[in-house]
Amino acid sequence: TRVLPMTRDAYERGDEPALGRTYAFALWCFDQRSKELWNSVAVAFFEHLPDTVGQNHLDDALARLPDRVVRDIWPLWERMLPTSVLARVRAELKTQRRPAPA
Numbered sequence: 001t002r003v004l005p006m007t008r009d010a011y012e013r014g015d016e017p018a019l020g021r022t023y024a025f026a027l028w029c030f031d032q033r034s035k036e037l038w039n040s041v042a043v044a045f046f047e048h049l050p051d052t053v054g055q056n057h058l059d060d061a062l063a064r065l066p067d068r069v070v071r072d073i074w075p076l077w078e079r080m081l082p083t084s085v086l087a088r089v090r091a092e093l094k095t096q097r098r099p100a101p102a
Contacts, residue, residue: 003025003026003041003044003045004045004052006018006022007019007022007023007026007049007053008052008053010022011056011057019060023064023065026041026045026046027065027066027069029041029045030042030046030072042072042073046065046069046073046076047073047080048080049061050062050081050085050086050088050089051081051082051085058088058092059092059095059096062092062093062096062098067099070093070098070099070100070101071099071101074100074101077089
């Protein structure tokens with residue numbers, strides 16, 4: 001569960017190599033067959049990513065997520081994110097010309 005704070009700190013420092021590592025690790029976990037790995041990263045990282053990185057880094061955070069991850073995580077975002085944050089996620093996906101699940 002330390003990956004999300006590490007990601008937030010990397011954004012604050014402008015540490016691109018650290019960002020690359022944290023996202024690569026999170027995506028690797030998400031792609032594993034083990035429910036313990038993909039579920040853990042879904043609820044401890046991806047679920048809270050939009051409201052943790054903040055408005056200043058939301059565009060970058062979403063650009064690093066494949067469409068399939070956004071689609072799979074969307075139900076968690078709908079349940080857990082404040083309406084205002086979810087609206088910003090939708091708007092940013094539209095800006096990036098990417099699909100936003102209905």
